[in-house]
Amino acid sequence: MMGRLLRHVRAGTKRLAINDARLINGPDALVISSAAFLENDRIPEKYTQFGANLSPPLEWRNLPIGAKSMVVIIED
Template sequence: MSFTLTSPAFKYGERIPRKYTCDDVDISPPLQWSNTPAGTKSLVLIMEDPDAPIGVFTHWVLYNIPPDRTELPENVPKTPVVEGIGVQGINDFGRIGYGGPCPPRGHKPHRYFFRLYALNTVPNIKQRASKDEVLRIIKNSIIGTTEYMGTYSR
């Protein structure tokens, strides 16, 4: 059985509901995963848009997720540390936590990838880390990865 990531809010490849975007309340969608690899000590979630005009745009960086978690609730608080959930980094909006899809008007639908990494360690990553900092620190500790994708356009 493979490591899988899903969301009860939208199907893979389908439109992300408006409430999870900058056009509405901009809260994080619920996510669920299963079959976390044996030996996982922590998880990292990164959400990004590879279709942004400036290149890959990071929407969410969440790390040190406990290995026994199997889901994230809707509307994870936008605070540096979320009790029982993990530590959040800085997104490319310059803010802590989740920043939803907000593509330029008139563009083709952008793709938003949620990538979940299983690690064989609990890395020592400072609060407010960037995606690049997190990926650099975890690169030799990844024992599994899975992704889920939704789209959005305005």
């Protein structure tokens, strides 16, 4: 749903959070990894709409202490 609502919104690289001066001394980055594929590799087809559309196994690290839920929006 969120992807459909935001599909035409493009901030450009100057407006990425990683380039925001207010975040330079921010908390450690959230780290998400998967045993199903390596960093910077293509996601295997079975985890896409063209395959079995399965969710890949994910490991989350550096979550904020006490966090009960997270929202992550990723644009590739």
